[in-house]
Amino acid sequence: MRKIKKQKIYLLALLLPFIMFVIGFEIGPLVAMIKNSFYADDGIQVAIDQYITIFKSEFYLQAIQNSLVISLFSAVTSVIIAVIAAYSITKFSQKIQNRLLMIANMTSNFEGIPLSFSFIILLGNNGLFTLLFSKIGGDVFADFNLYSWTGLILVYIYFQIPLAIMLIYPSYQGIKKQWKEASSLLGGSTLSFWLHIGIPVLLPSIVGTFSILFANSMGAYATAYALVGSNYNLLSLQIASLVASDVALKPQLGSAMGVLLAATMIGAMWFNERMMRRIRRDLR
Amino acid sequence: MKSSLTFHKVIVGLLVMYLLIPLVGTFLFSIAGKWDHTILPESYTMDWYIELFQDERFYDAFRRTLFLIVMSVGLSVVIMLPTIFIITVYFSKWEGLLQAAAMLPYGIPPIVGAVGLIKVYSDGPIQIAGTPWILIGAYFITILPFMYQGIRSSLRTINAVQLVDAAELLGATKFQSFRTVVFPNIISGILVSTLLSVALLFSEFAFANLLVGGRFETIQIYLADKLNSSGHLTSAIVITYYSMILLLTGIVLKLTFRNEKNPVGSNKKRILSFFKKKYCNKNTAIEGEK
Known part of the structure; x- marks a missing residue:
């Protein structure tokens, strides 16, 4: 009996490094951030000043709004493209399907700084396409500015699409050919099959993918940093400049914005869970 | 048609x-x-590549990135293997807690994580903000979800609990049963999540820039710094860097294919399958039947 107890203590001791890392670099910093967000600028006085500042400042509200709009827009667009593209992919032979998914997997690793750079040399001020189009005389790109909202959307969609395809593609495997046959035997058209069977089956996967993409772009920092620097007002860029820039550090304000960003992401996950429950109630 | x-x-x-x-x-x-x-x-x-491969800064940045990756992935393997093994086999009631702690980082973007890390380590007893050591800690947490999933599912596939029971019944000590029975059987499973983690950290920019920046120039920081200089040279860096990432993910895909006969193994997909399992068991049941 005594020996077993001693062994248990040794085993528990082996867990210590893990616990230390989790406390030191995961839980600790999170708690510190939340706590710090409830201090005034001097870091001594306990106050909710920071949150009041954010919600009274047009500048910071705009940052939040811009981030939300870009994330929603890019997530919706990418999900729509992915739903259509993944369906088209399923129409090819297994070998080609695997190839296409390989391309999606490959390009999903092309993100952050290298991706932004790539778009800059293609579509930036002196980009290849920009110069080419201006020479051909097309005014299509005359109003296009990569270092703006449209540019950000374009790049965000680029890194969201491969991910969305890889997430949605598997759920098409769940739609059986026999279901289509049964539906048409019972007199259903292709449209009614998709309306009543196909889309409801895909819906949980679509909603789940949407909230992952949304969270993904809310937290995106590297891509935006490389593309627009501090020229565009985004939540993640503002947080970075408040806690780690060379000028005007405001760690308390940065913490409060960090808490808001984290809350948005938890909100997205919560929404995801609620939607799943609602949609799948029939199966529960 | x-x-x-x-x-x-x-x-x-x-x-x-x-x-x-x-x-x-x-x-x-x-x-x-x-x-x-x-x-x-x-x-x-080929001038741009020649210029790149003569640039000392590039090699230095590459070495620093390698150092960070080897340290944090190495630490993660050394710490997570026994932790997950012990909890799965001997303290299974804490499994939920371990899972929560291991999956939490997936929901926190680096930009949020960095805010707290800067706060904790810029003053107080341990002042490591601005040094590579804080990055190693942050990276340990970044790759936690992937290492956890990899190790956990490997242990599950080989029925580690029964194996250890059998080994102990035959007179092996706890350490012996881990080292000679469990460990050799899960190496390949761990290899995949290790390589995934390496690829992930290779492309990590947010933590590196916010926590340390130019004081410890990693490959990503070097790249960001070069963005505004010669476009051709930067393209050469991007292509070199991306080839390395491709090589890594290529090996991962090969290994996953060999292990699971499933050609589209992706780290992100694995994570989603976790969420799906958590949020709607019924759905995965439908998708699972083939």
Whole structure:
């Protein structure tokens, strides 16, 4: 009996490094951030000043709004493209399907700084396409500015699409050919099959993918940093400049914005869970 | 029916073009001599690569990134293997807690994580903000979800609990049963999540820039710094860097294919399957039947 107890203590001791890392670099910093967000600028006085500042400042509200709009827009667009593209992919032979998914997997690793750079040399001020189009005389790109909202959307969609395809593609495997046959035997058209069977089956996967993409772009920092620097007002860029820039550090304000960003992401996950429950109630 | 296949071909064709043009463009730019008003470069040259491979800064940045990766992935393997093994086999009631702690980082973007890390380590007893050591800690947490999933599912596939029971029944000590029975059987499973983690950390920029920045120039920081200088040279860096990532993910795909006979193994997909399992068991049941 005594020996077993001693062994248990040794085993528990082996867990210590893990616990230390989790406390030191995961839980600790999170708690510190939340706590710090409830201090005034001097870091001594306990106050909710920071949150009041954010919600009274047009500048910071705009940052939040811009981030939300870009994330929603890019997530919706990418999900729509992915739903259509993944369906088209399923129409090819297994070998080609695997190839296409390989391309999606490959390009999903092309993100952050290298991706932004790539778009800059293609579509930036002196980009290849920009110069080419201006020479051909097309005014299509005359109003296009990569270092703006449209540019950000374009790049965000680029890194969201491969991910969305890889997430949605598997759920098409769940739609059986026999279901289509049964539906048409019972007199259903292709449209009614998709309306009543196909889309409801895909819906949980679509909603789940949407909230992952949304969270993904809310937290995106590297891509935006490389593309627009501090020229565009985004939540993640503002947080970075408040806690780690060379000028005007405001760690308390940065913490409060960090808490808001984290809350948005938890909100997205919560929404995801609620939607799943609602949609799948029939199966529960 | 035929016209609808054409439609799918057009869709997939457009998609592949959209996905590949930036890559191909960057590649061509990196080997282009003169290229400004034509569709394809007017002349080709390897000068940019030669210049890159003579740049000491590039090698230094590469070495620093390697150092960070080896340290944090190494630490993660050494710490997570026994932790997950012990909890699965001997303290299974804490499994939920371990899972929560291991999956939490997936929901926290680096930008949020960095705020707290800077706060904790810029004053107080341990002042490591601005040094590579804080990055090693942050990276340990970043790769936690992937290492956890990899190790946990490997242990589950080999029925580790029963194996250890059997080994102990035959007189092996706890350490012996781990080292000679469990460990050799899960190495390949761990290899996949290790390589995934390496690829992930290779492309990590947010933590590196916010926590340490130019004081410890990693490959990503070097790249960001070069963004505004010669485009051709930067393309050469991007292509070199991306080839390494491709090589890593290529090996991962090969290994996953060999292990699971499933050609599209992706770290992100694995994570989603976790969420799906958590949020709607019924759904995965439908998807699971093949």
